[in-house]
Amino acid sequence: MTAPPPSGHHPSDKGPGHPPAAPGAPTGPAVPATFLPGRPRPRTEPRAEHPAPGTPARHKPEPGGSTERPAAATPRGPAAAETDPAPAREAATHPGRETSAGHRPEPSHPAPATSPGPDTPHADPAPAREATAAAGQPRPDRRPGPEDAPERAQAPRQDPASAESAGIKPAPGRESPDAAATEAAPAVQEAAAGRSGPGREAPAEGGGPGQEAPADSPRPGHEARVSYGSPPVPRAPRAGEERHEEDGGVSGPSRVAGRPVTGGGAGPDDVVEDERGVRAAPALGDEDRRRLLAGAHHDPHALLGAHPVRGGVLFRALRPYARSVTVAAAGLRARLRAEGDGLFSGVLPLREIPDYRLLVAYEDAELELHDPYRFLPALGELDLHLIGEGRHEELWRALGARPMTHQGVTGTRFTVWAPHALGVRLTGDFTYWDGTALPMRSLGGSGVWELFLPGVGEGALYKFEIARPDGGHSLRADPMARRTECPPATASVVHASHHRWGDDAWMARRSGGRVHELPFSVYEVHLPSWRPGLTYRQLAEQLPAYVKDLGFTHVELMPVAEHPFGGSWGYQVTGFYAPTARLGTPDDFKYLVDALHRADIGVIVDWVPAHFPKDAWALAEFDGRPLYEPADPLRAAHPDWGTLEFDYGRTEVRNFLVANAVYWCEEFHIDGLRVDAVASMLYLDYSREPGQWTPNAHGGRENLDAVAFLQEMNATVYRRCPGVVTIAEESTAWDGVTRATHHVGPSGFGGLGFGLKWNMGWMHDSLAYLAHEPVHRAYHHHEMTFSMVYAYSENYVLPISHDEVVHGKRALVSKMPGDWWQQRATHRAYLGFMWAHPGKQLLFMGQEFAQGAEWSEAHGPDWWLLDPSYSAEPDHRGVRDLVRDLNQVYTATPALWQRDTDPEGFSWIEGDAREDNVFAFLRYDAEGSPLLAISNFSPVVRHEYRVGTPEAVPVWREVLNTDDRRYGGSGVVNAEPLKAEPTAAHGRPASLLPVLPPLATIWLRPV
Secondary structure (H helix, E strand, C coil), X not given: CCCCCCCCCCCCCCCCCXXXXXXXXXXXXXXXXXXXXXXXXXXXXXXXXXXXXXCCCCCCCCCXXXXXXXXXXXXXXXXXXXXXXXXXXXXHHCCCCCCCCCCCCCCCCCCCCCCCCCCCCCCCCHHHHHHHHHCCCCCCCCCCCHHHCCCCCCCCCCCCCCHHHHCCCCCCCCCCHHXXXXXXXXXXXXXXXXXXXXXXXXXXXXXXXXXXXXXXXXXCCCCCCCCCCCCCCCCCCCCCCCCCCHHHCCCCCCCCCEEECCCCCCCCCCCEECHHHCECCCCCCHHHHHHHHCCCCCCHHHCCEEEEECCEEEEEEECCCCCEEEEEECCEEEECEEEECCEEEEEECCCCCCCCEEEEECCCCEEEECCHHHCCCCCCHHHHHHHHHCCCCCHHHCCEEEEEEECCEEEEEXXXXXXXXXXXXXEEHHHCCCCCCCECEXXXXXXEEEEEEECCCCCCEEEEEEECCCCCEEEECCCCXXXXXXXXXXXXXXXXXXXXXXXXXXXXXXXXXXXHHCCCEEEEECHHHHCCCCCHHHHHHHHHHHHHHHCCCEEEECCCEECCCXXXXXXXXXXXXXXXXXXXXXXXXXXXXXXXXXXXXXXXXEECCCEECCCCCCCCCCCCCCCCCCCCHHHHEECCCCEEECCCCCHHHHHHHHHHHHHHHHHCCCCEEEECCHHHHHECCCCCCCCCCCCCCCCCCECHHHHHHXXXXXXXXXXXXXXXXXXXXXXXXXCCCCCCCCCECCCCCECCCCCEEECHHHHHHHHHHHCCCHHHHHHHCHHHHHHHHCCCCCCEEEEECHHHCCCCCCCCHHHCCCCHHHHHHHHHHHHHHHHHCCCEEEEECCHHHCCCCCCCCCCCCCHHHHCCCCCCHHHHHHHHHHHHHHHHHHHHCHHHXXXXXXXXXXXXXXXXXXXXXXXXXXXXXXXXXXXEEEEECCCCCECCCCEEECCCXXXXXXXXXXXXXXHCCCCCCCCCCEECECCCECCECEEECCCECXXXXXXXXXX
């Protein structure tokens, strides 16, 4: 697992190695490159009432306004400056970096021109600001330090001097902030001089122009970034960009919540009022104000936004660091009064709430944006009802970040379940990771918090700032995020899918099939290491072709859900709804699944609902108290892996997991879920000593909540996703793992409802048998036959998985005794025995060509063994050729798969030839047609070895021999058809006399 970000680092910090700013690049407030379409131009209307340069950023109440609150929470005046001169020294020593006290030095790009009046020349305000700072007055562009708001979260804040130090990474396809600032410089200078730069149009009357999506980001929603925080660094338009004046905004769902005001936000006939024409709003109550500013208010929409009051409409906005906030609507323009602490309010004499926007002026820019607090909830009552009942089967459509159009405005709805939180604030790159201005509202007693944020769209980074019941704050990734940053960064990413599926034919076939009666040969893959360095889309060009060439019917992908620690192989998940960003985007992963389906290959993914890591930014004590985990520490802590178990008894947690299973099957067209560590879920005493666990209500050790969860998950998946199979990795003798949930067994439980179960007993016993020298195998003969005692108690998969080739267990071929020839021969014979045994097959990557070394996630399979220049290459290529032929004959022979779960489909011929190390059995298809499999696990050739056969088959032919020379064997084969003799053997009326090659398996079929 990974540790939480160290103190002082940005919540999505990339860690060491993030490239520094280019030499000579301008610095300034860190802001994504596509933030604004252009530099704001001088306003055309008078601004005499605006504060002059050097005025404190935190406003004092105007005459007639509320005086119950101080203008700021920190000391002001010379005394404050004398108390701690370090910030000034730090600013002088490190220009362009925020000081420890929160002071931001001036950026190196040209300072924006201010316009006190239409005829006032554009003077540089920097000297005035420096003079103000020298006099001990707080600077207008000063950012507050921790002493300004001690109740705010102690989460790391971004350094406004550079995007690199802040840890803000431009989303794919966007340039860095420094590059944007460099690109914007000419346009900034021209805008300051009141001219239109190259490629710029004059602003349309009524507002600044919008911006069309750049060529490298063709979909709507990727055009630009948004600011709900402090002033941005504008940029010039890119080459080829077009401006659209329609509605004064961007084309399509925009990522711009605020656009620069370049010609005034209102037309020439609009009424323009200053603060003296706005009535003072009633002061907020002490408790409401404290909770709002602390991010602990349950209903900020009741305090912010527009509300009818006696005598007009009350407007209130929370805009930290803003110099002024103006309400703009048709025929109206009124500047609100400053209440201090970033609050602005006023009462306007209006009969009803208009369709308005806010003009927010900062030190060097003014933005026009929709007020997030004028919107109704974007989540319906039915959604809340289903969430409360734990029955929302499409939970991902209700919670998380969802781009949408709400009340005619494009933006993103953010929702999160945090029932114990005192308050939740939204933060992200659109707020400079300061969530003060964006508190969310609680939707009744559901525990769900919601905020619709206009203009924020795909690619935006975000987290939730949780006000904990103990008074602390924590910054959390979205549990329902459908896309994440690439680890080690931890922020969630707003996402909407644009993939168009091309697997209709596959999906139609899948829905009509029964996996138990179909070929099912699985190739297990760890995607990041199969071909290290390849993305999802690059894998789509290679993996389907490789798997199809070898004849496997399915691939099983080790967990693809986001996980912070690559060494966990994906089994410690933090982003249950997001494919790992290490290999690409969610749509890229869909592209890979689509490519596999178009190659007629099914896709199974490992799913991990048993536990989750303790990372402080993820699920552990998500809202300040145990939420996803049980409240009892003995139940919560997983003793083996240092993780936390889920609270399966809580309806919302069970809903989170059940909906997640459905999500992968429906949204990503996954064909099967292999559920990891089922045994650890089923038993309360799993890996626990006496006294470390509490019995269930009946005094037993069964986890009744986990049983109910697994039954619900399986029933829901099979009902909603026809043709999908669920597979349990369950290593005990639990009764009814693959029995229907409504069929009660001897233990008193209904079945768990899985489709298949890994046969861990067969795997352990058979590998233990083969680990012995052939001369000793006679004493362990039962280890190969015992599996047939219980073969039909469940629907089994025979797994040779990743767990058997790591951690000192050695690769499959290296487990075999003897010299290199004997190891390879036994390896081949074992694969032939495995493919003929009742049950489906699974083989981990690298074992198909007899890799001798253990698997390592760092470098993956040893593909160099198949290099023709390597002297032993024919040995490894021969084993891979055998696997190809095994799959081809298997798929073409219904007797090997059609009756895997039917005892009538199997019959022993010779199961007790322990001195010969020989096993022989028949497999039958639905029509009764047989296949005869014979394995000789001794290193001697057995000539004319009599084997009993059914009387109805007079002639047999060899269809597969693992000792064939093309596989690297000795070439002892049965080249001619074998005629049955009327000599009884093994209880059969007829018999054959084949030659049995050394350490080999042969398959015979009727001619």
